[in-house]
Amino acid sequence: MNDDFATAMRRAVRSTRALNVAEATRVIQDALAGRPASDARTSTNPDITPPPPIQRSTPFPVDPDAEIIEPSAKPEAEEPAEKVGDGTASRRFRKSLAETVRILREGRLASGVFGSLHGAGLPGTAKQVPQPIMPDGAQFLARSFTCPAGARSYRLYIPASAPDRPRGLVIMLHGCNQDPEDFAAGTGMNAVAETHGLVVAYPRQSGANNASSCWNWFRPVDQMRDEGEPSIIAGITKEIMSEFGFDRSRVFVAGLSAGGAMAAIMGETYPDLYSAAGIHSGLTYGSANDVVSAFSAMRGEGGLASSPKRFANGHRLRTIVFQGSADRTVHPSNADRIVAAATPTGAGWTVRKESGRSASGRTYARTIVADPAGRPAVEYWLVDGAGHAWSGGHSAGTYTDPHGPDASSQMVRFFLDGQE
Incomplete structure (x- = not known):
C-alpha cells in the first residue's frame, strides 16, 4: 500500500x-x-449528531x-x-x-x-421527492412557528374530506436526512388522513440546528418541557389545536428513528397535549444524555431510562410501536424498552400475542396490552426481517419498506380507536 x-x-x-x-x-x-x-x-464543536437511518438492506452498524x-x-x-x-x-x-x-x-x-452540526456528508445522497398528488380541495400548506425556544417551519395537510371540521391531528416527526415533503411521501400519511378526515402537521428540523436534519433527542435541553425542541413542537401543536378546536383526545404524535425518539419525548413531556404516540424504530425517553450514551443506546446497550410518567390529568398516554427485527441502526431491544415504559401495571391488565403476514408476504408479531375494560393501551409490531425503514411505506420517499404491514394505517387505526 x-x-x-x-x-x-x-x-x-x-x-x-x-x-x-x-x-x-x-x-x-x-x-x-x-x-x-x-x-x-x-x-x-462538541455537539455531534448520532447516525441518521441508513436506507440499505445491511446498514453500517453504529460503531463510534x-x-x-x-x-x-x-x-x-x-x-x-x-x-x-x-x-x-x-x-x-x-x-x-x-x-x-x-x-x-x-x-x-x-x-x-458522525454527521456533525457543522460538517457535511458526501454528495449525492439526497433524494428528489416529487410533489404529492392531492385530491381536489385538499391543502398542503407551508407555515412557520416561533417561540422563545426557537423557530421551525412545518407543512400542514388539511384533508378535502373534512376541511372545516377535521376529526383530529397527527404530528409527524421525520427522521434524519429527511424533510416534511419526503416523510409525507414515504409514509403515505396524507392519504390515510384523507380517508379518516385528519389534519397532519410535519415540523421541519432546521439544518442550522442539526446538519443531518435529526431531531436532537439525545441532548438534555431537548428532553425537557418548555425547553428546546419539545417546546417548539408543542407550540406548533397548540397553534393547530386552537385553530381547529381540537382537545387532547384528538391529538396524536408519531415519528421515525430520531423522530420516533422525539415522539417519545413529546409524549413524556407533554402528556396533557397528546392522547397517543406512535414510535417507529425509535428510542425510549431518557435513553441518552450525550453523544456517547446515544451510540450506546442505539446499539441496544441500555441507557439512562427515566421513570415513565404515563398519566396526565387522569388520562393515559397510549402507545403503538413499530420495529424491524433486522434493524442495525437502532437495535430492536429499544422497542422492548419503549413498550415496558408504556405498559401500565396493576390488576386487570391483559396481554395478547398474535402473528400475521402482510399482503407482500412479510411476517410480523403483534403484542397488545389492554386495560381491564379490554381497550388497547399498548401495541407492539415486530416486523420480521425489516430494517431501519417505515413499514409499509412508499418508494417515493426515503427509508421505507413497502413489504411490511402498513404502519401509517395501523397507527391511525390505533389512535382513533382510543378516542375518549
Whole structure:
C-alpha cells in the first residue's frame, strides 16, 4: 500500500476520533483522488449528531469507536471495555483499512454515523421527492412557528374530506436526512388522513440546528418541557389545536428513528397535549444524555431510562410501536424498552400475542396490552426481517419498506380507536 495513502488514512481516523468529520472526509477524498494533502482544518464543536437511518438492506452498524489497523496486522476480536465520559462502558472494535476505506468512500461514516452540526456528508445522497398528488380541495400548506425556544417551519395537510371540521391531528416527526415533503411521501400519511378526515402537521428540523436534519433527542435541553425542541413542537401543536378546536383526545404524535425518539419525548413531556404516540424504530425517553450514551443506546446497550410518567390529568398516554427485527441502526431491544415504559401495571391488565403476514408476504408479531375494560393501551409490531425503514411505506420517499404491514394505517387505526 502506498505510504502516503496509509498516512492519509491514519489522519482521517484521528480526525474522526476528534469528531471532526468534515476534515476526515476531505482527507479521504483527497487520498482517493490522488491529490496531495493540504493543511488540516480543525473543529471544536462538541455537539455531534448520532447516525441518521441508513436506507440499505445491511446498514453500517453504529460503531463510534472503530479503529483502523493495517491490513497486514492481525485483527483483534475485541479490546477490553473502557470507561468513558459518564462511566458508561464502551467497547472498541477494529476494522481493516480496506473495510474502513470502503465505508468512507460510500459516505456511510461521514454522513451516516458522525454527521456533525457543522460538517457535511458526501454528495449525492439526497433524494428528489416529487410533489404529492392531492385530491381536489385538499391543502398542503407551508407555515412557520416561533417561540422563545426557537423557530421551525412545518407543512400542514388539511384533508378535502373534512376541511372545516377535521376529526383530529397527527404530528409527524421525520427522521434524519429527511424533510416534511419526503416523510409525507414515504409514509403515505396524507392519504390515510384523507380517508379518516385528519389534519397532519410535519415540523421541519432546521439544518442550522442539526446538519443531518435529526431531531436532537439525545441532548438534555431537548428532553425537557418548555425547553428546546419539545417546546417548539408543542407550540406548533397548540397553534393547530386552537385553530381547529381540537382537545387532547384528538391529538396524536408519531415519528421515525430520531423522530420516533422525539415522539417519545413529546409524549413524556407533554402528556396533557397528546392522547397517543406512535414510535417507529425509535428510542425510549431518557435513553441518552450525550453523544456517547446515544451510540450506546442505539446499539441496544441500555441507557439512562427515566421513570415513565404515563398519566396526565387522569388520562393515559397510549402507545403503538413499530420495529424491524433486522434493524442495525437502532437495535430492536429499544422497542422492548419503549413498550415496558408504556405498559401500565396493576390488576386487570391483559396481554395478547398474535402473528400475521402482510399482503407482500412479510411476517410480523403483534403484542397488545389492554386495560381491564379490554381497550388497547399498548401495541407492539415486530416486523420480521425489516430494517431501519417505515413499514409499509412508499418508494417515493426515503427509508421505507413497502413489504411490511402498513404502519401509517395501523397507527391511525390505533389512535382513533382510543378516542375518549
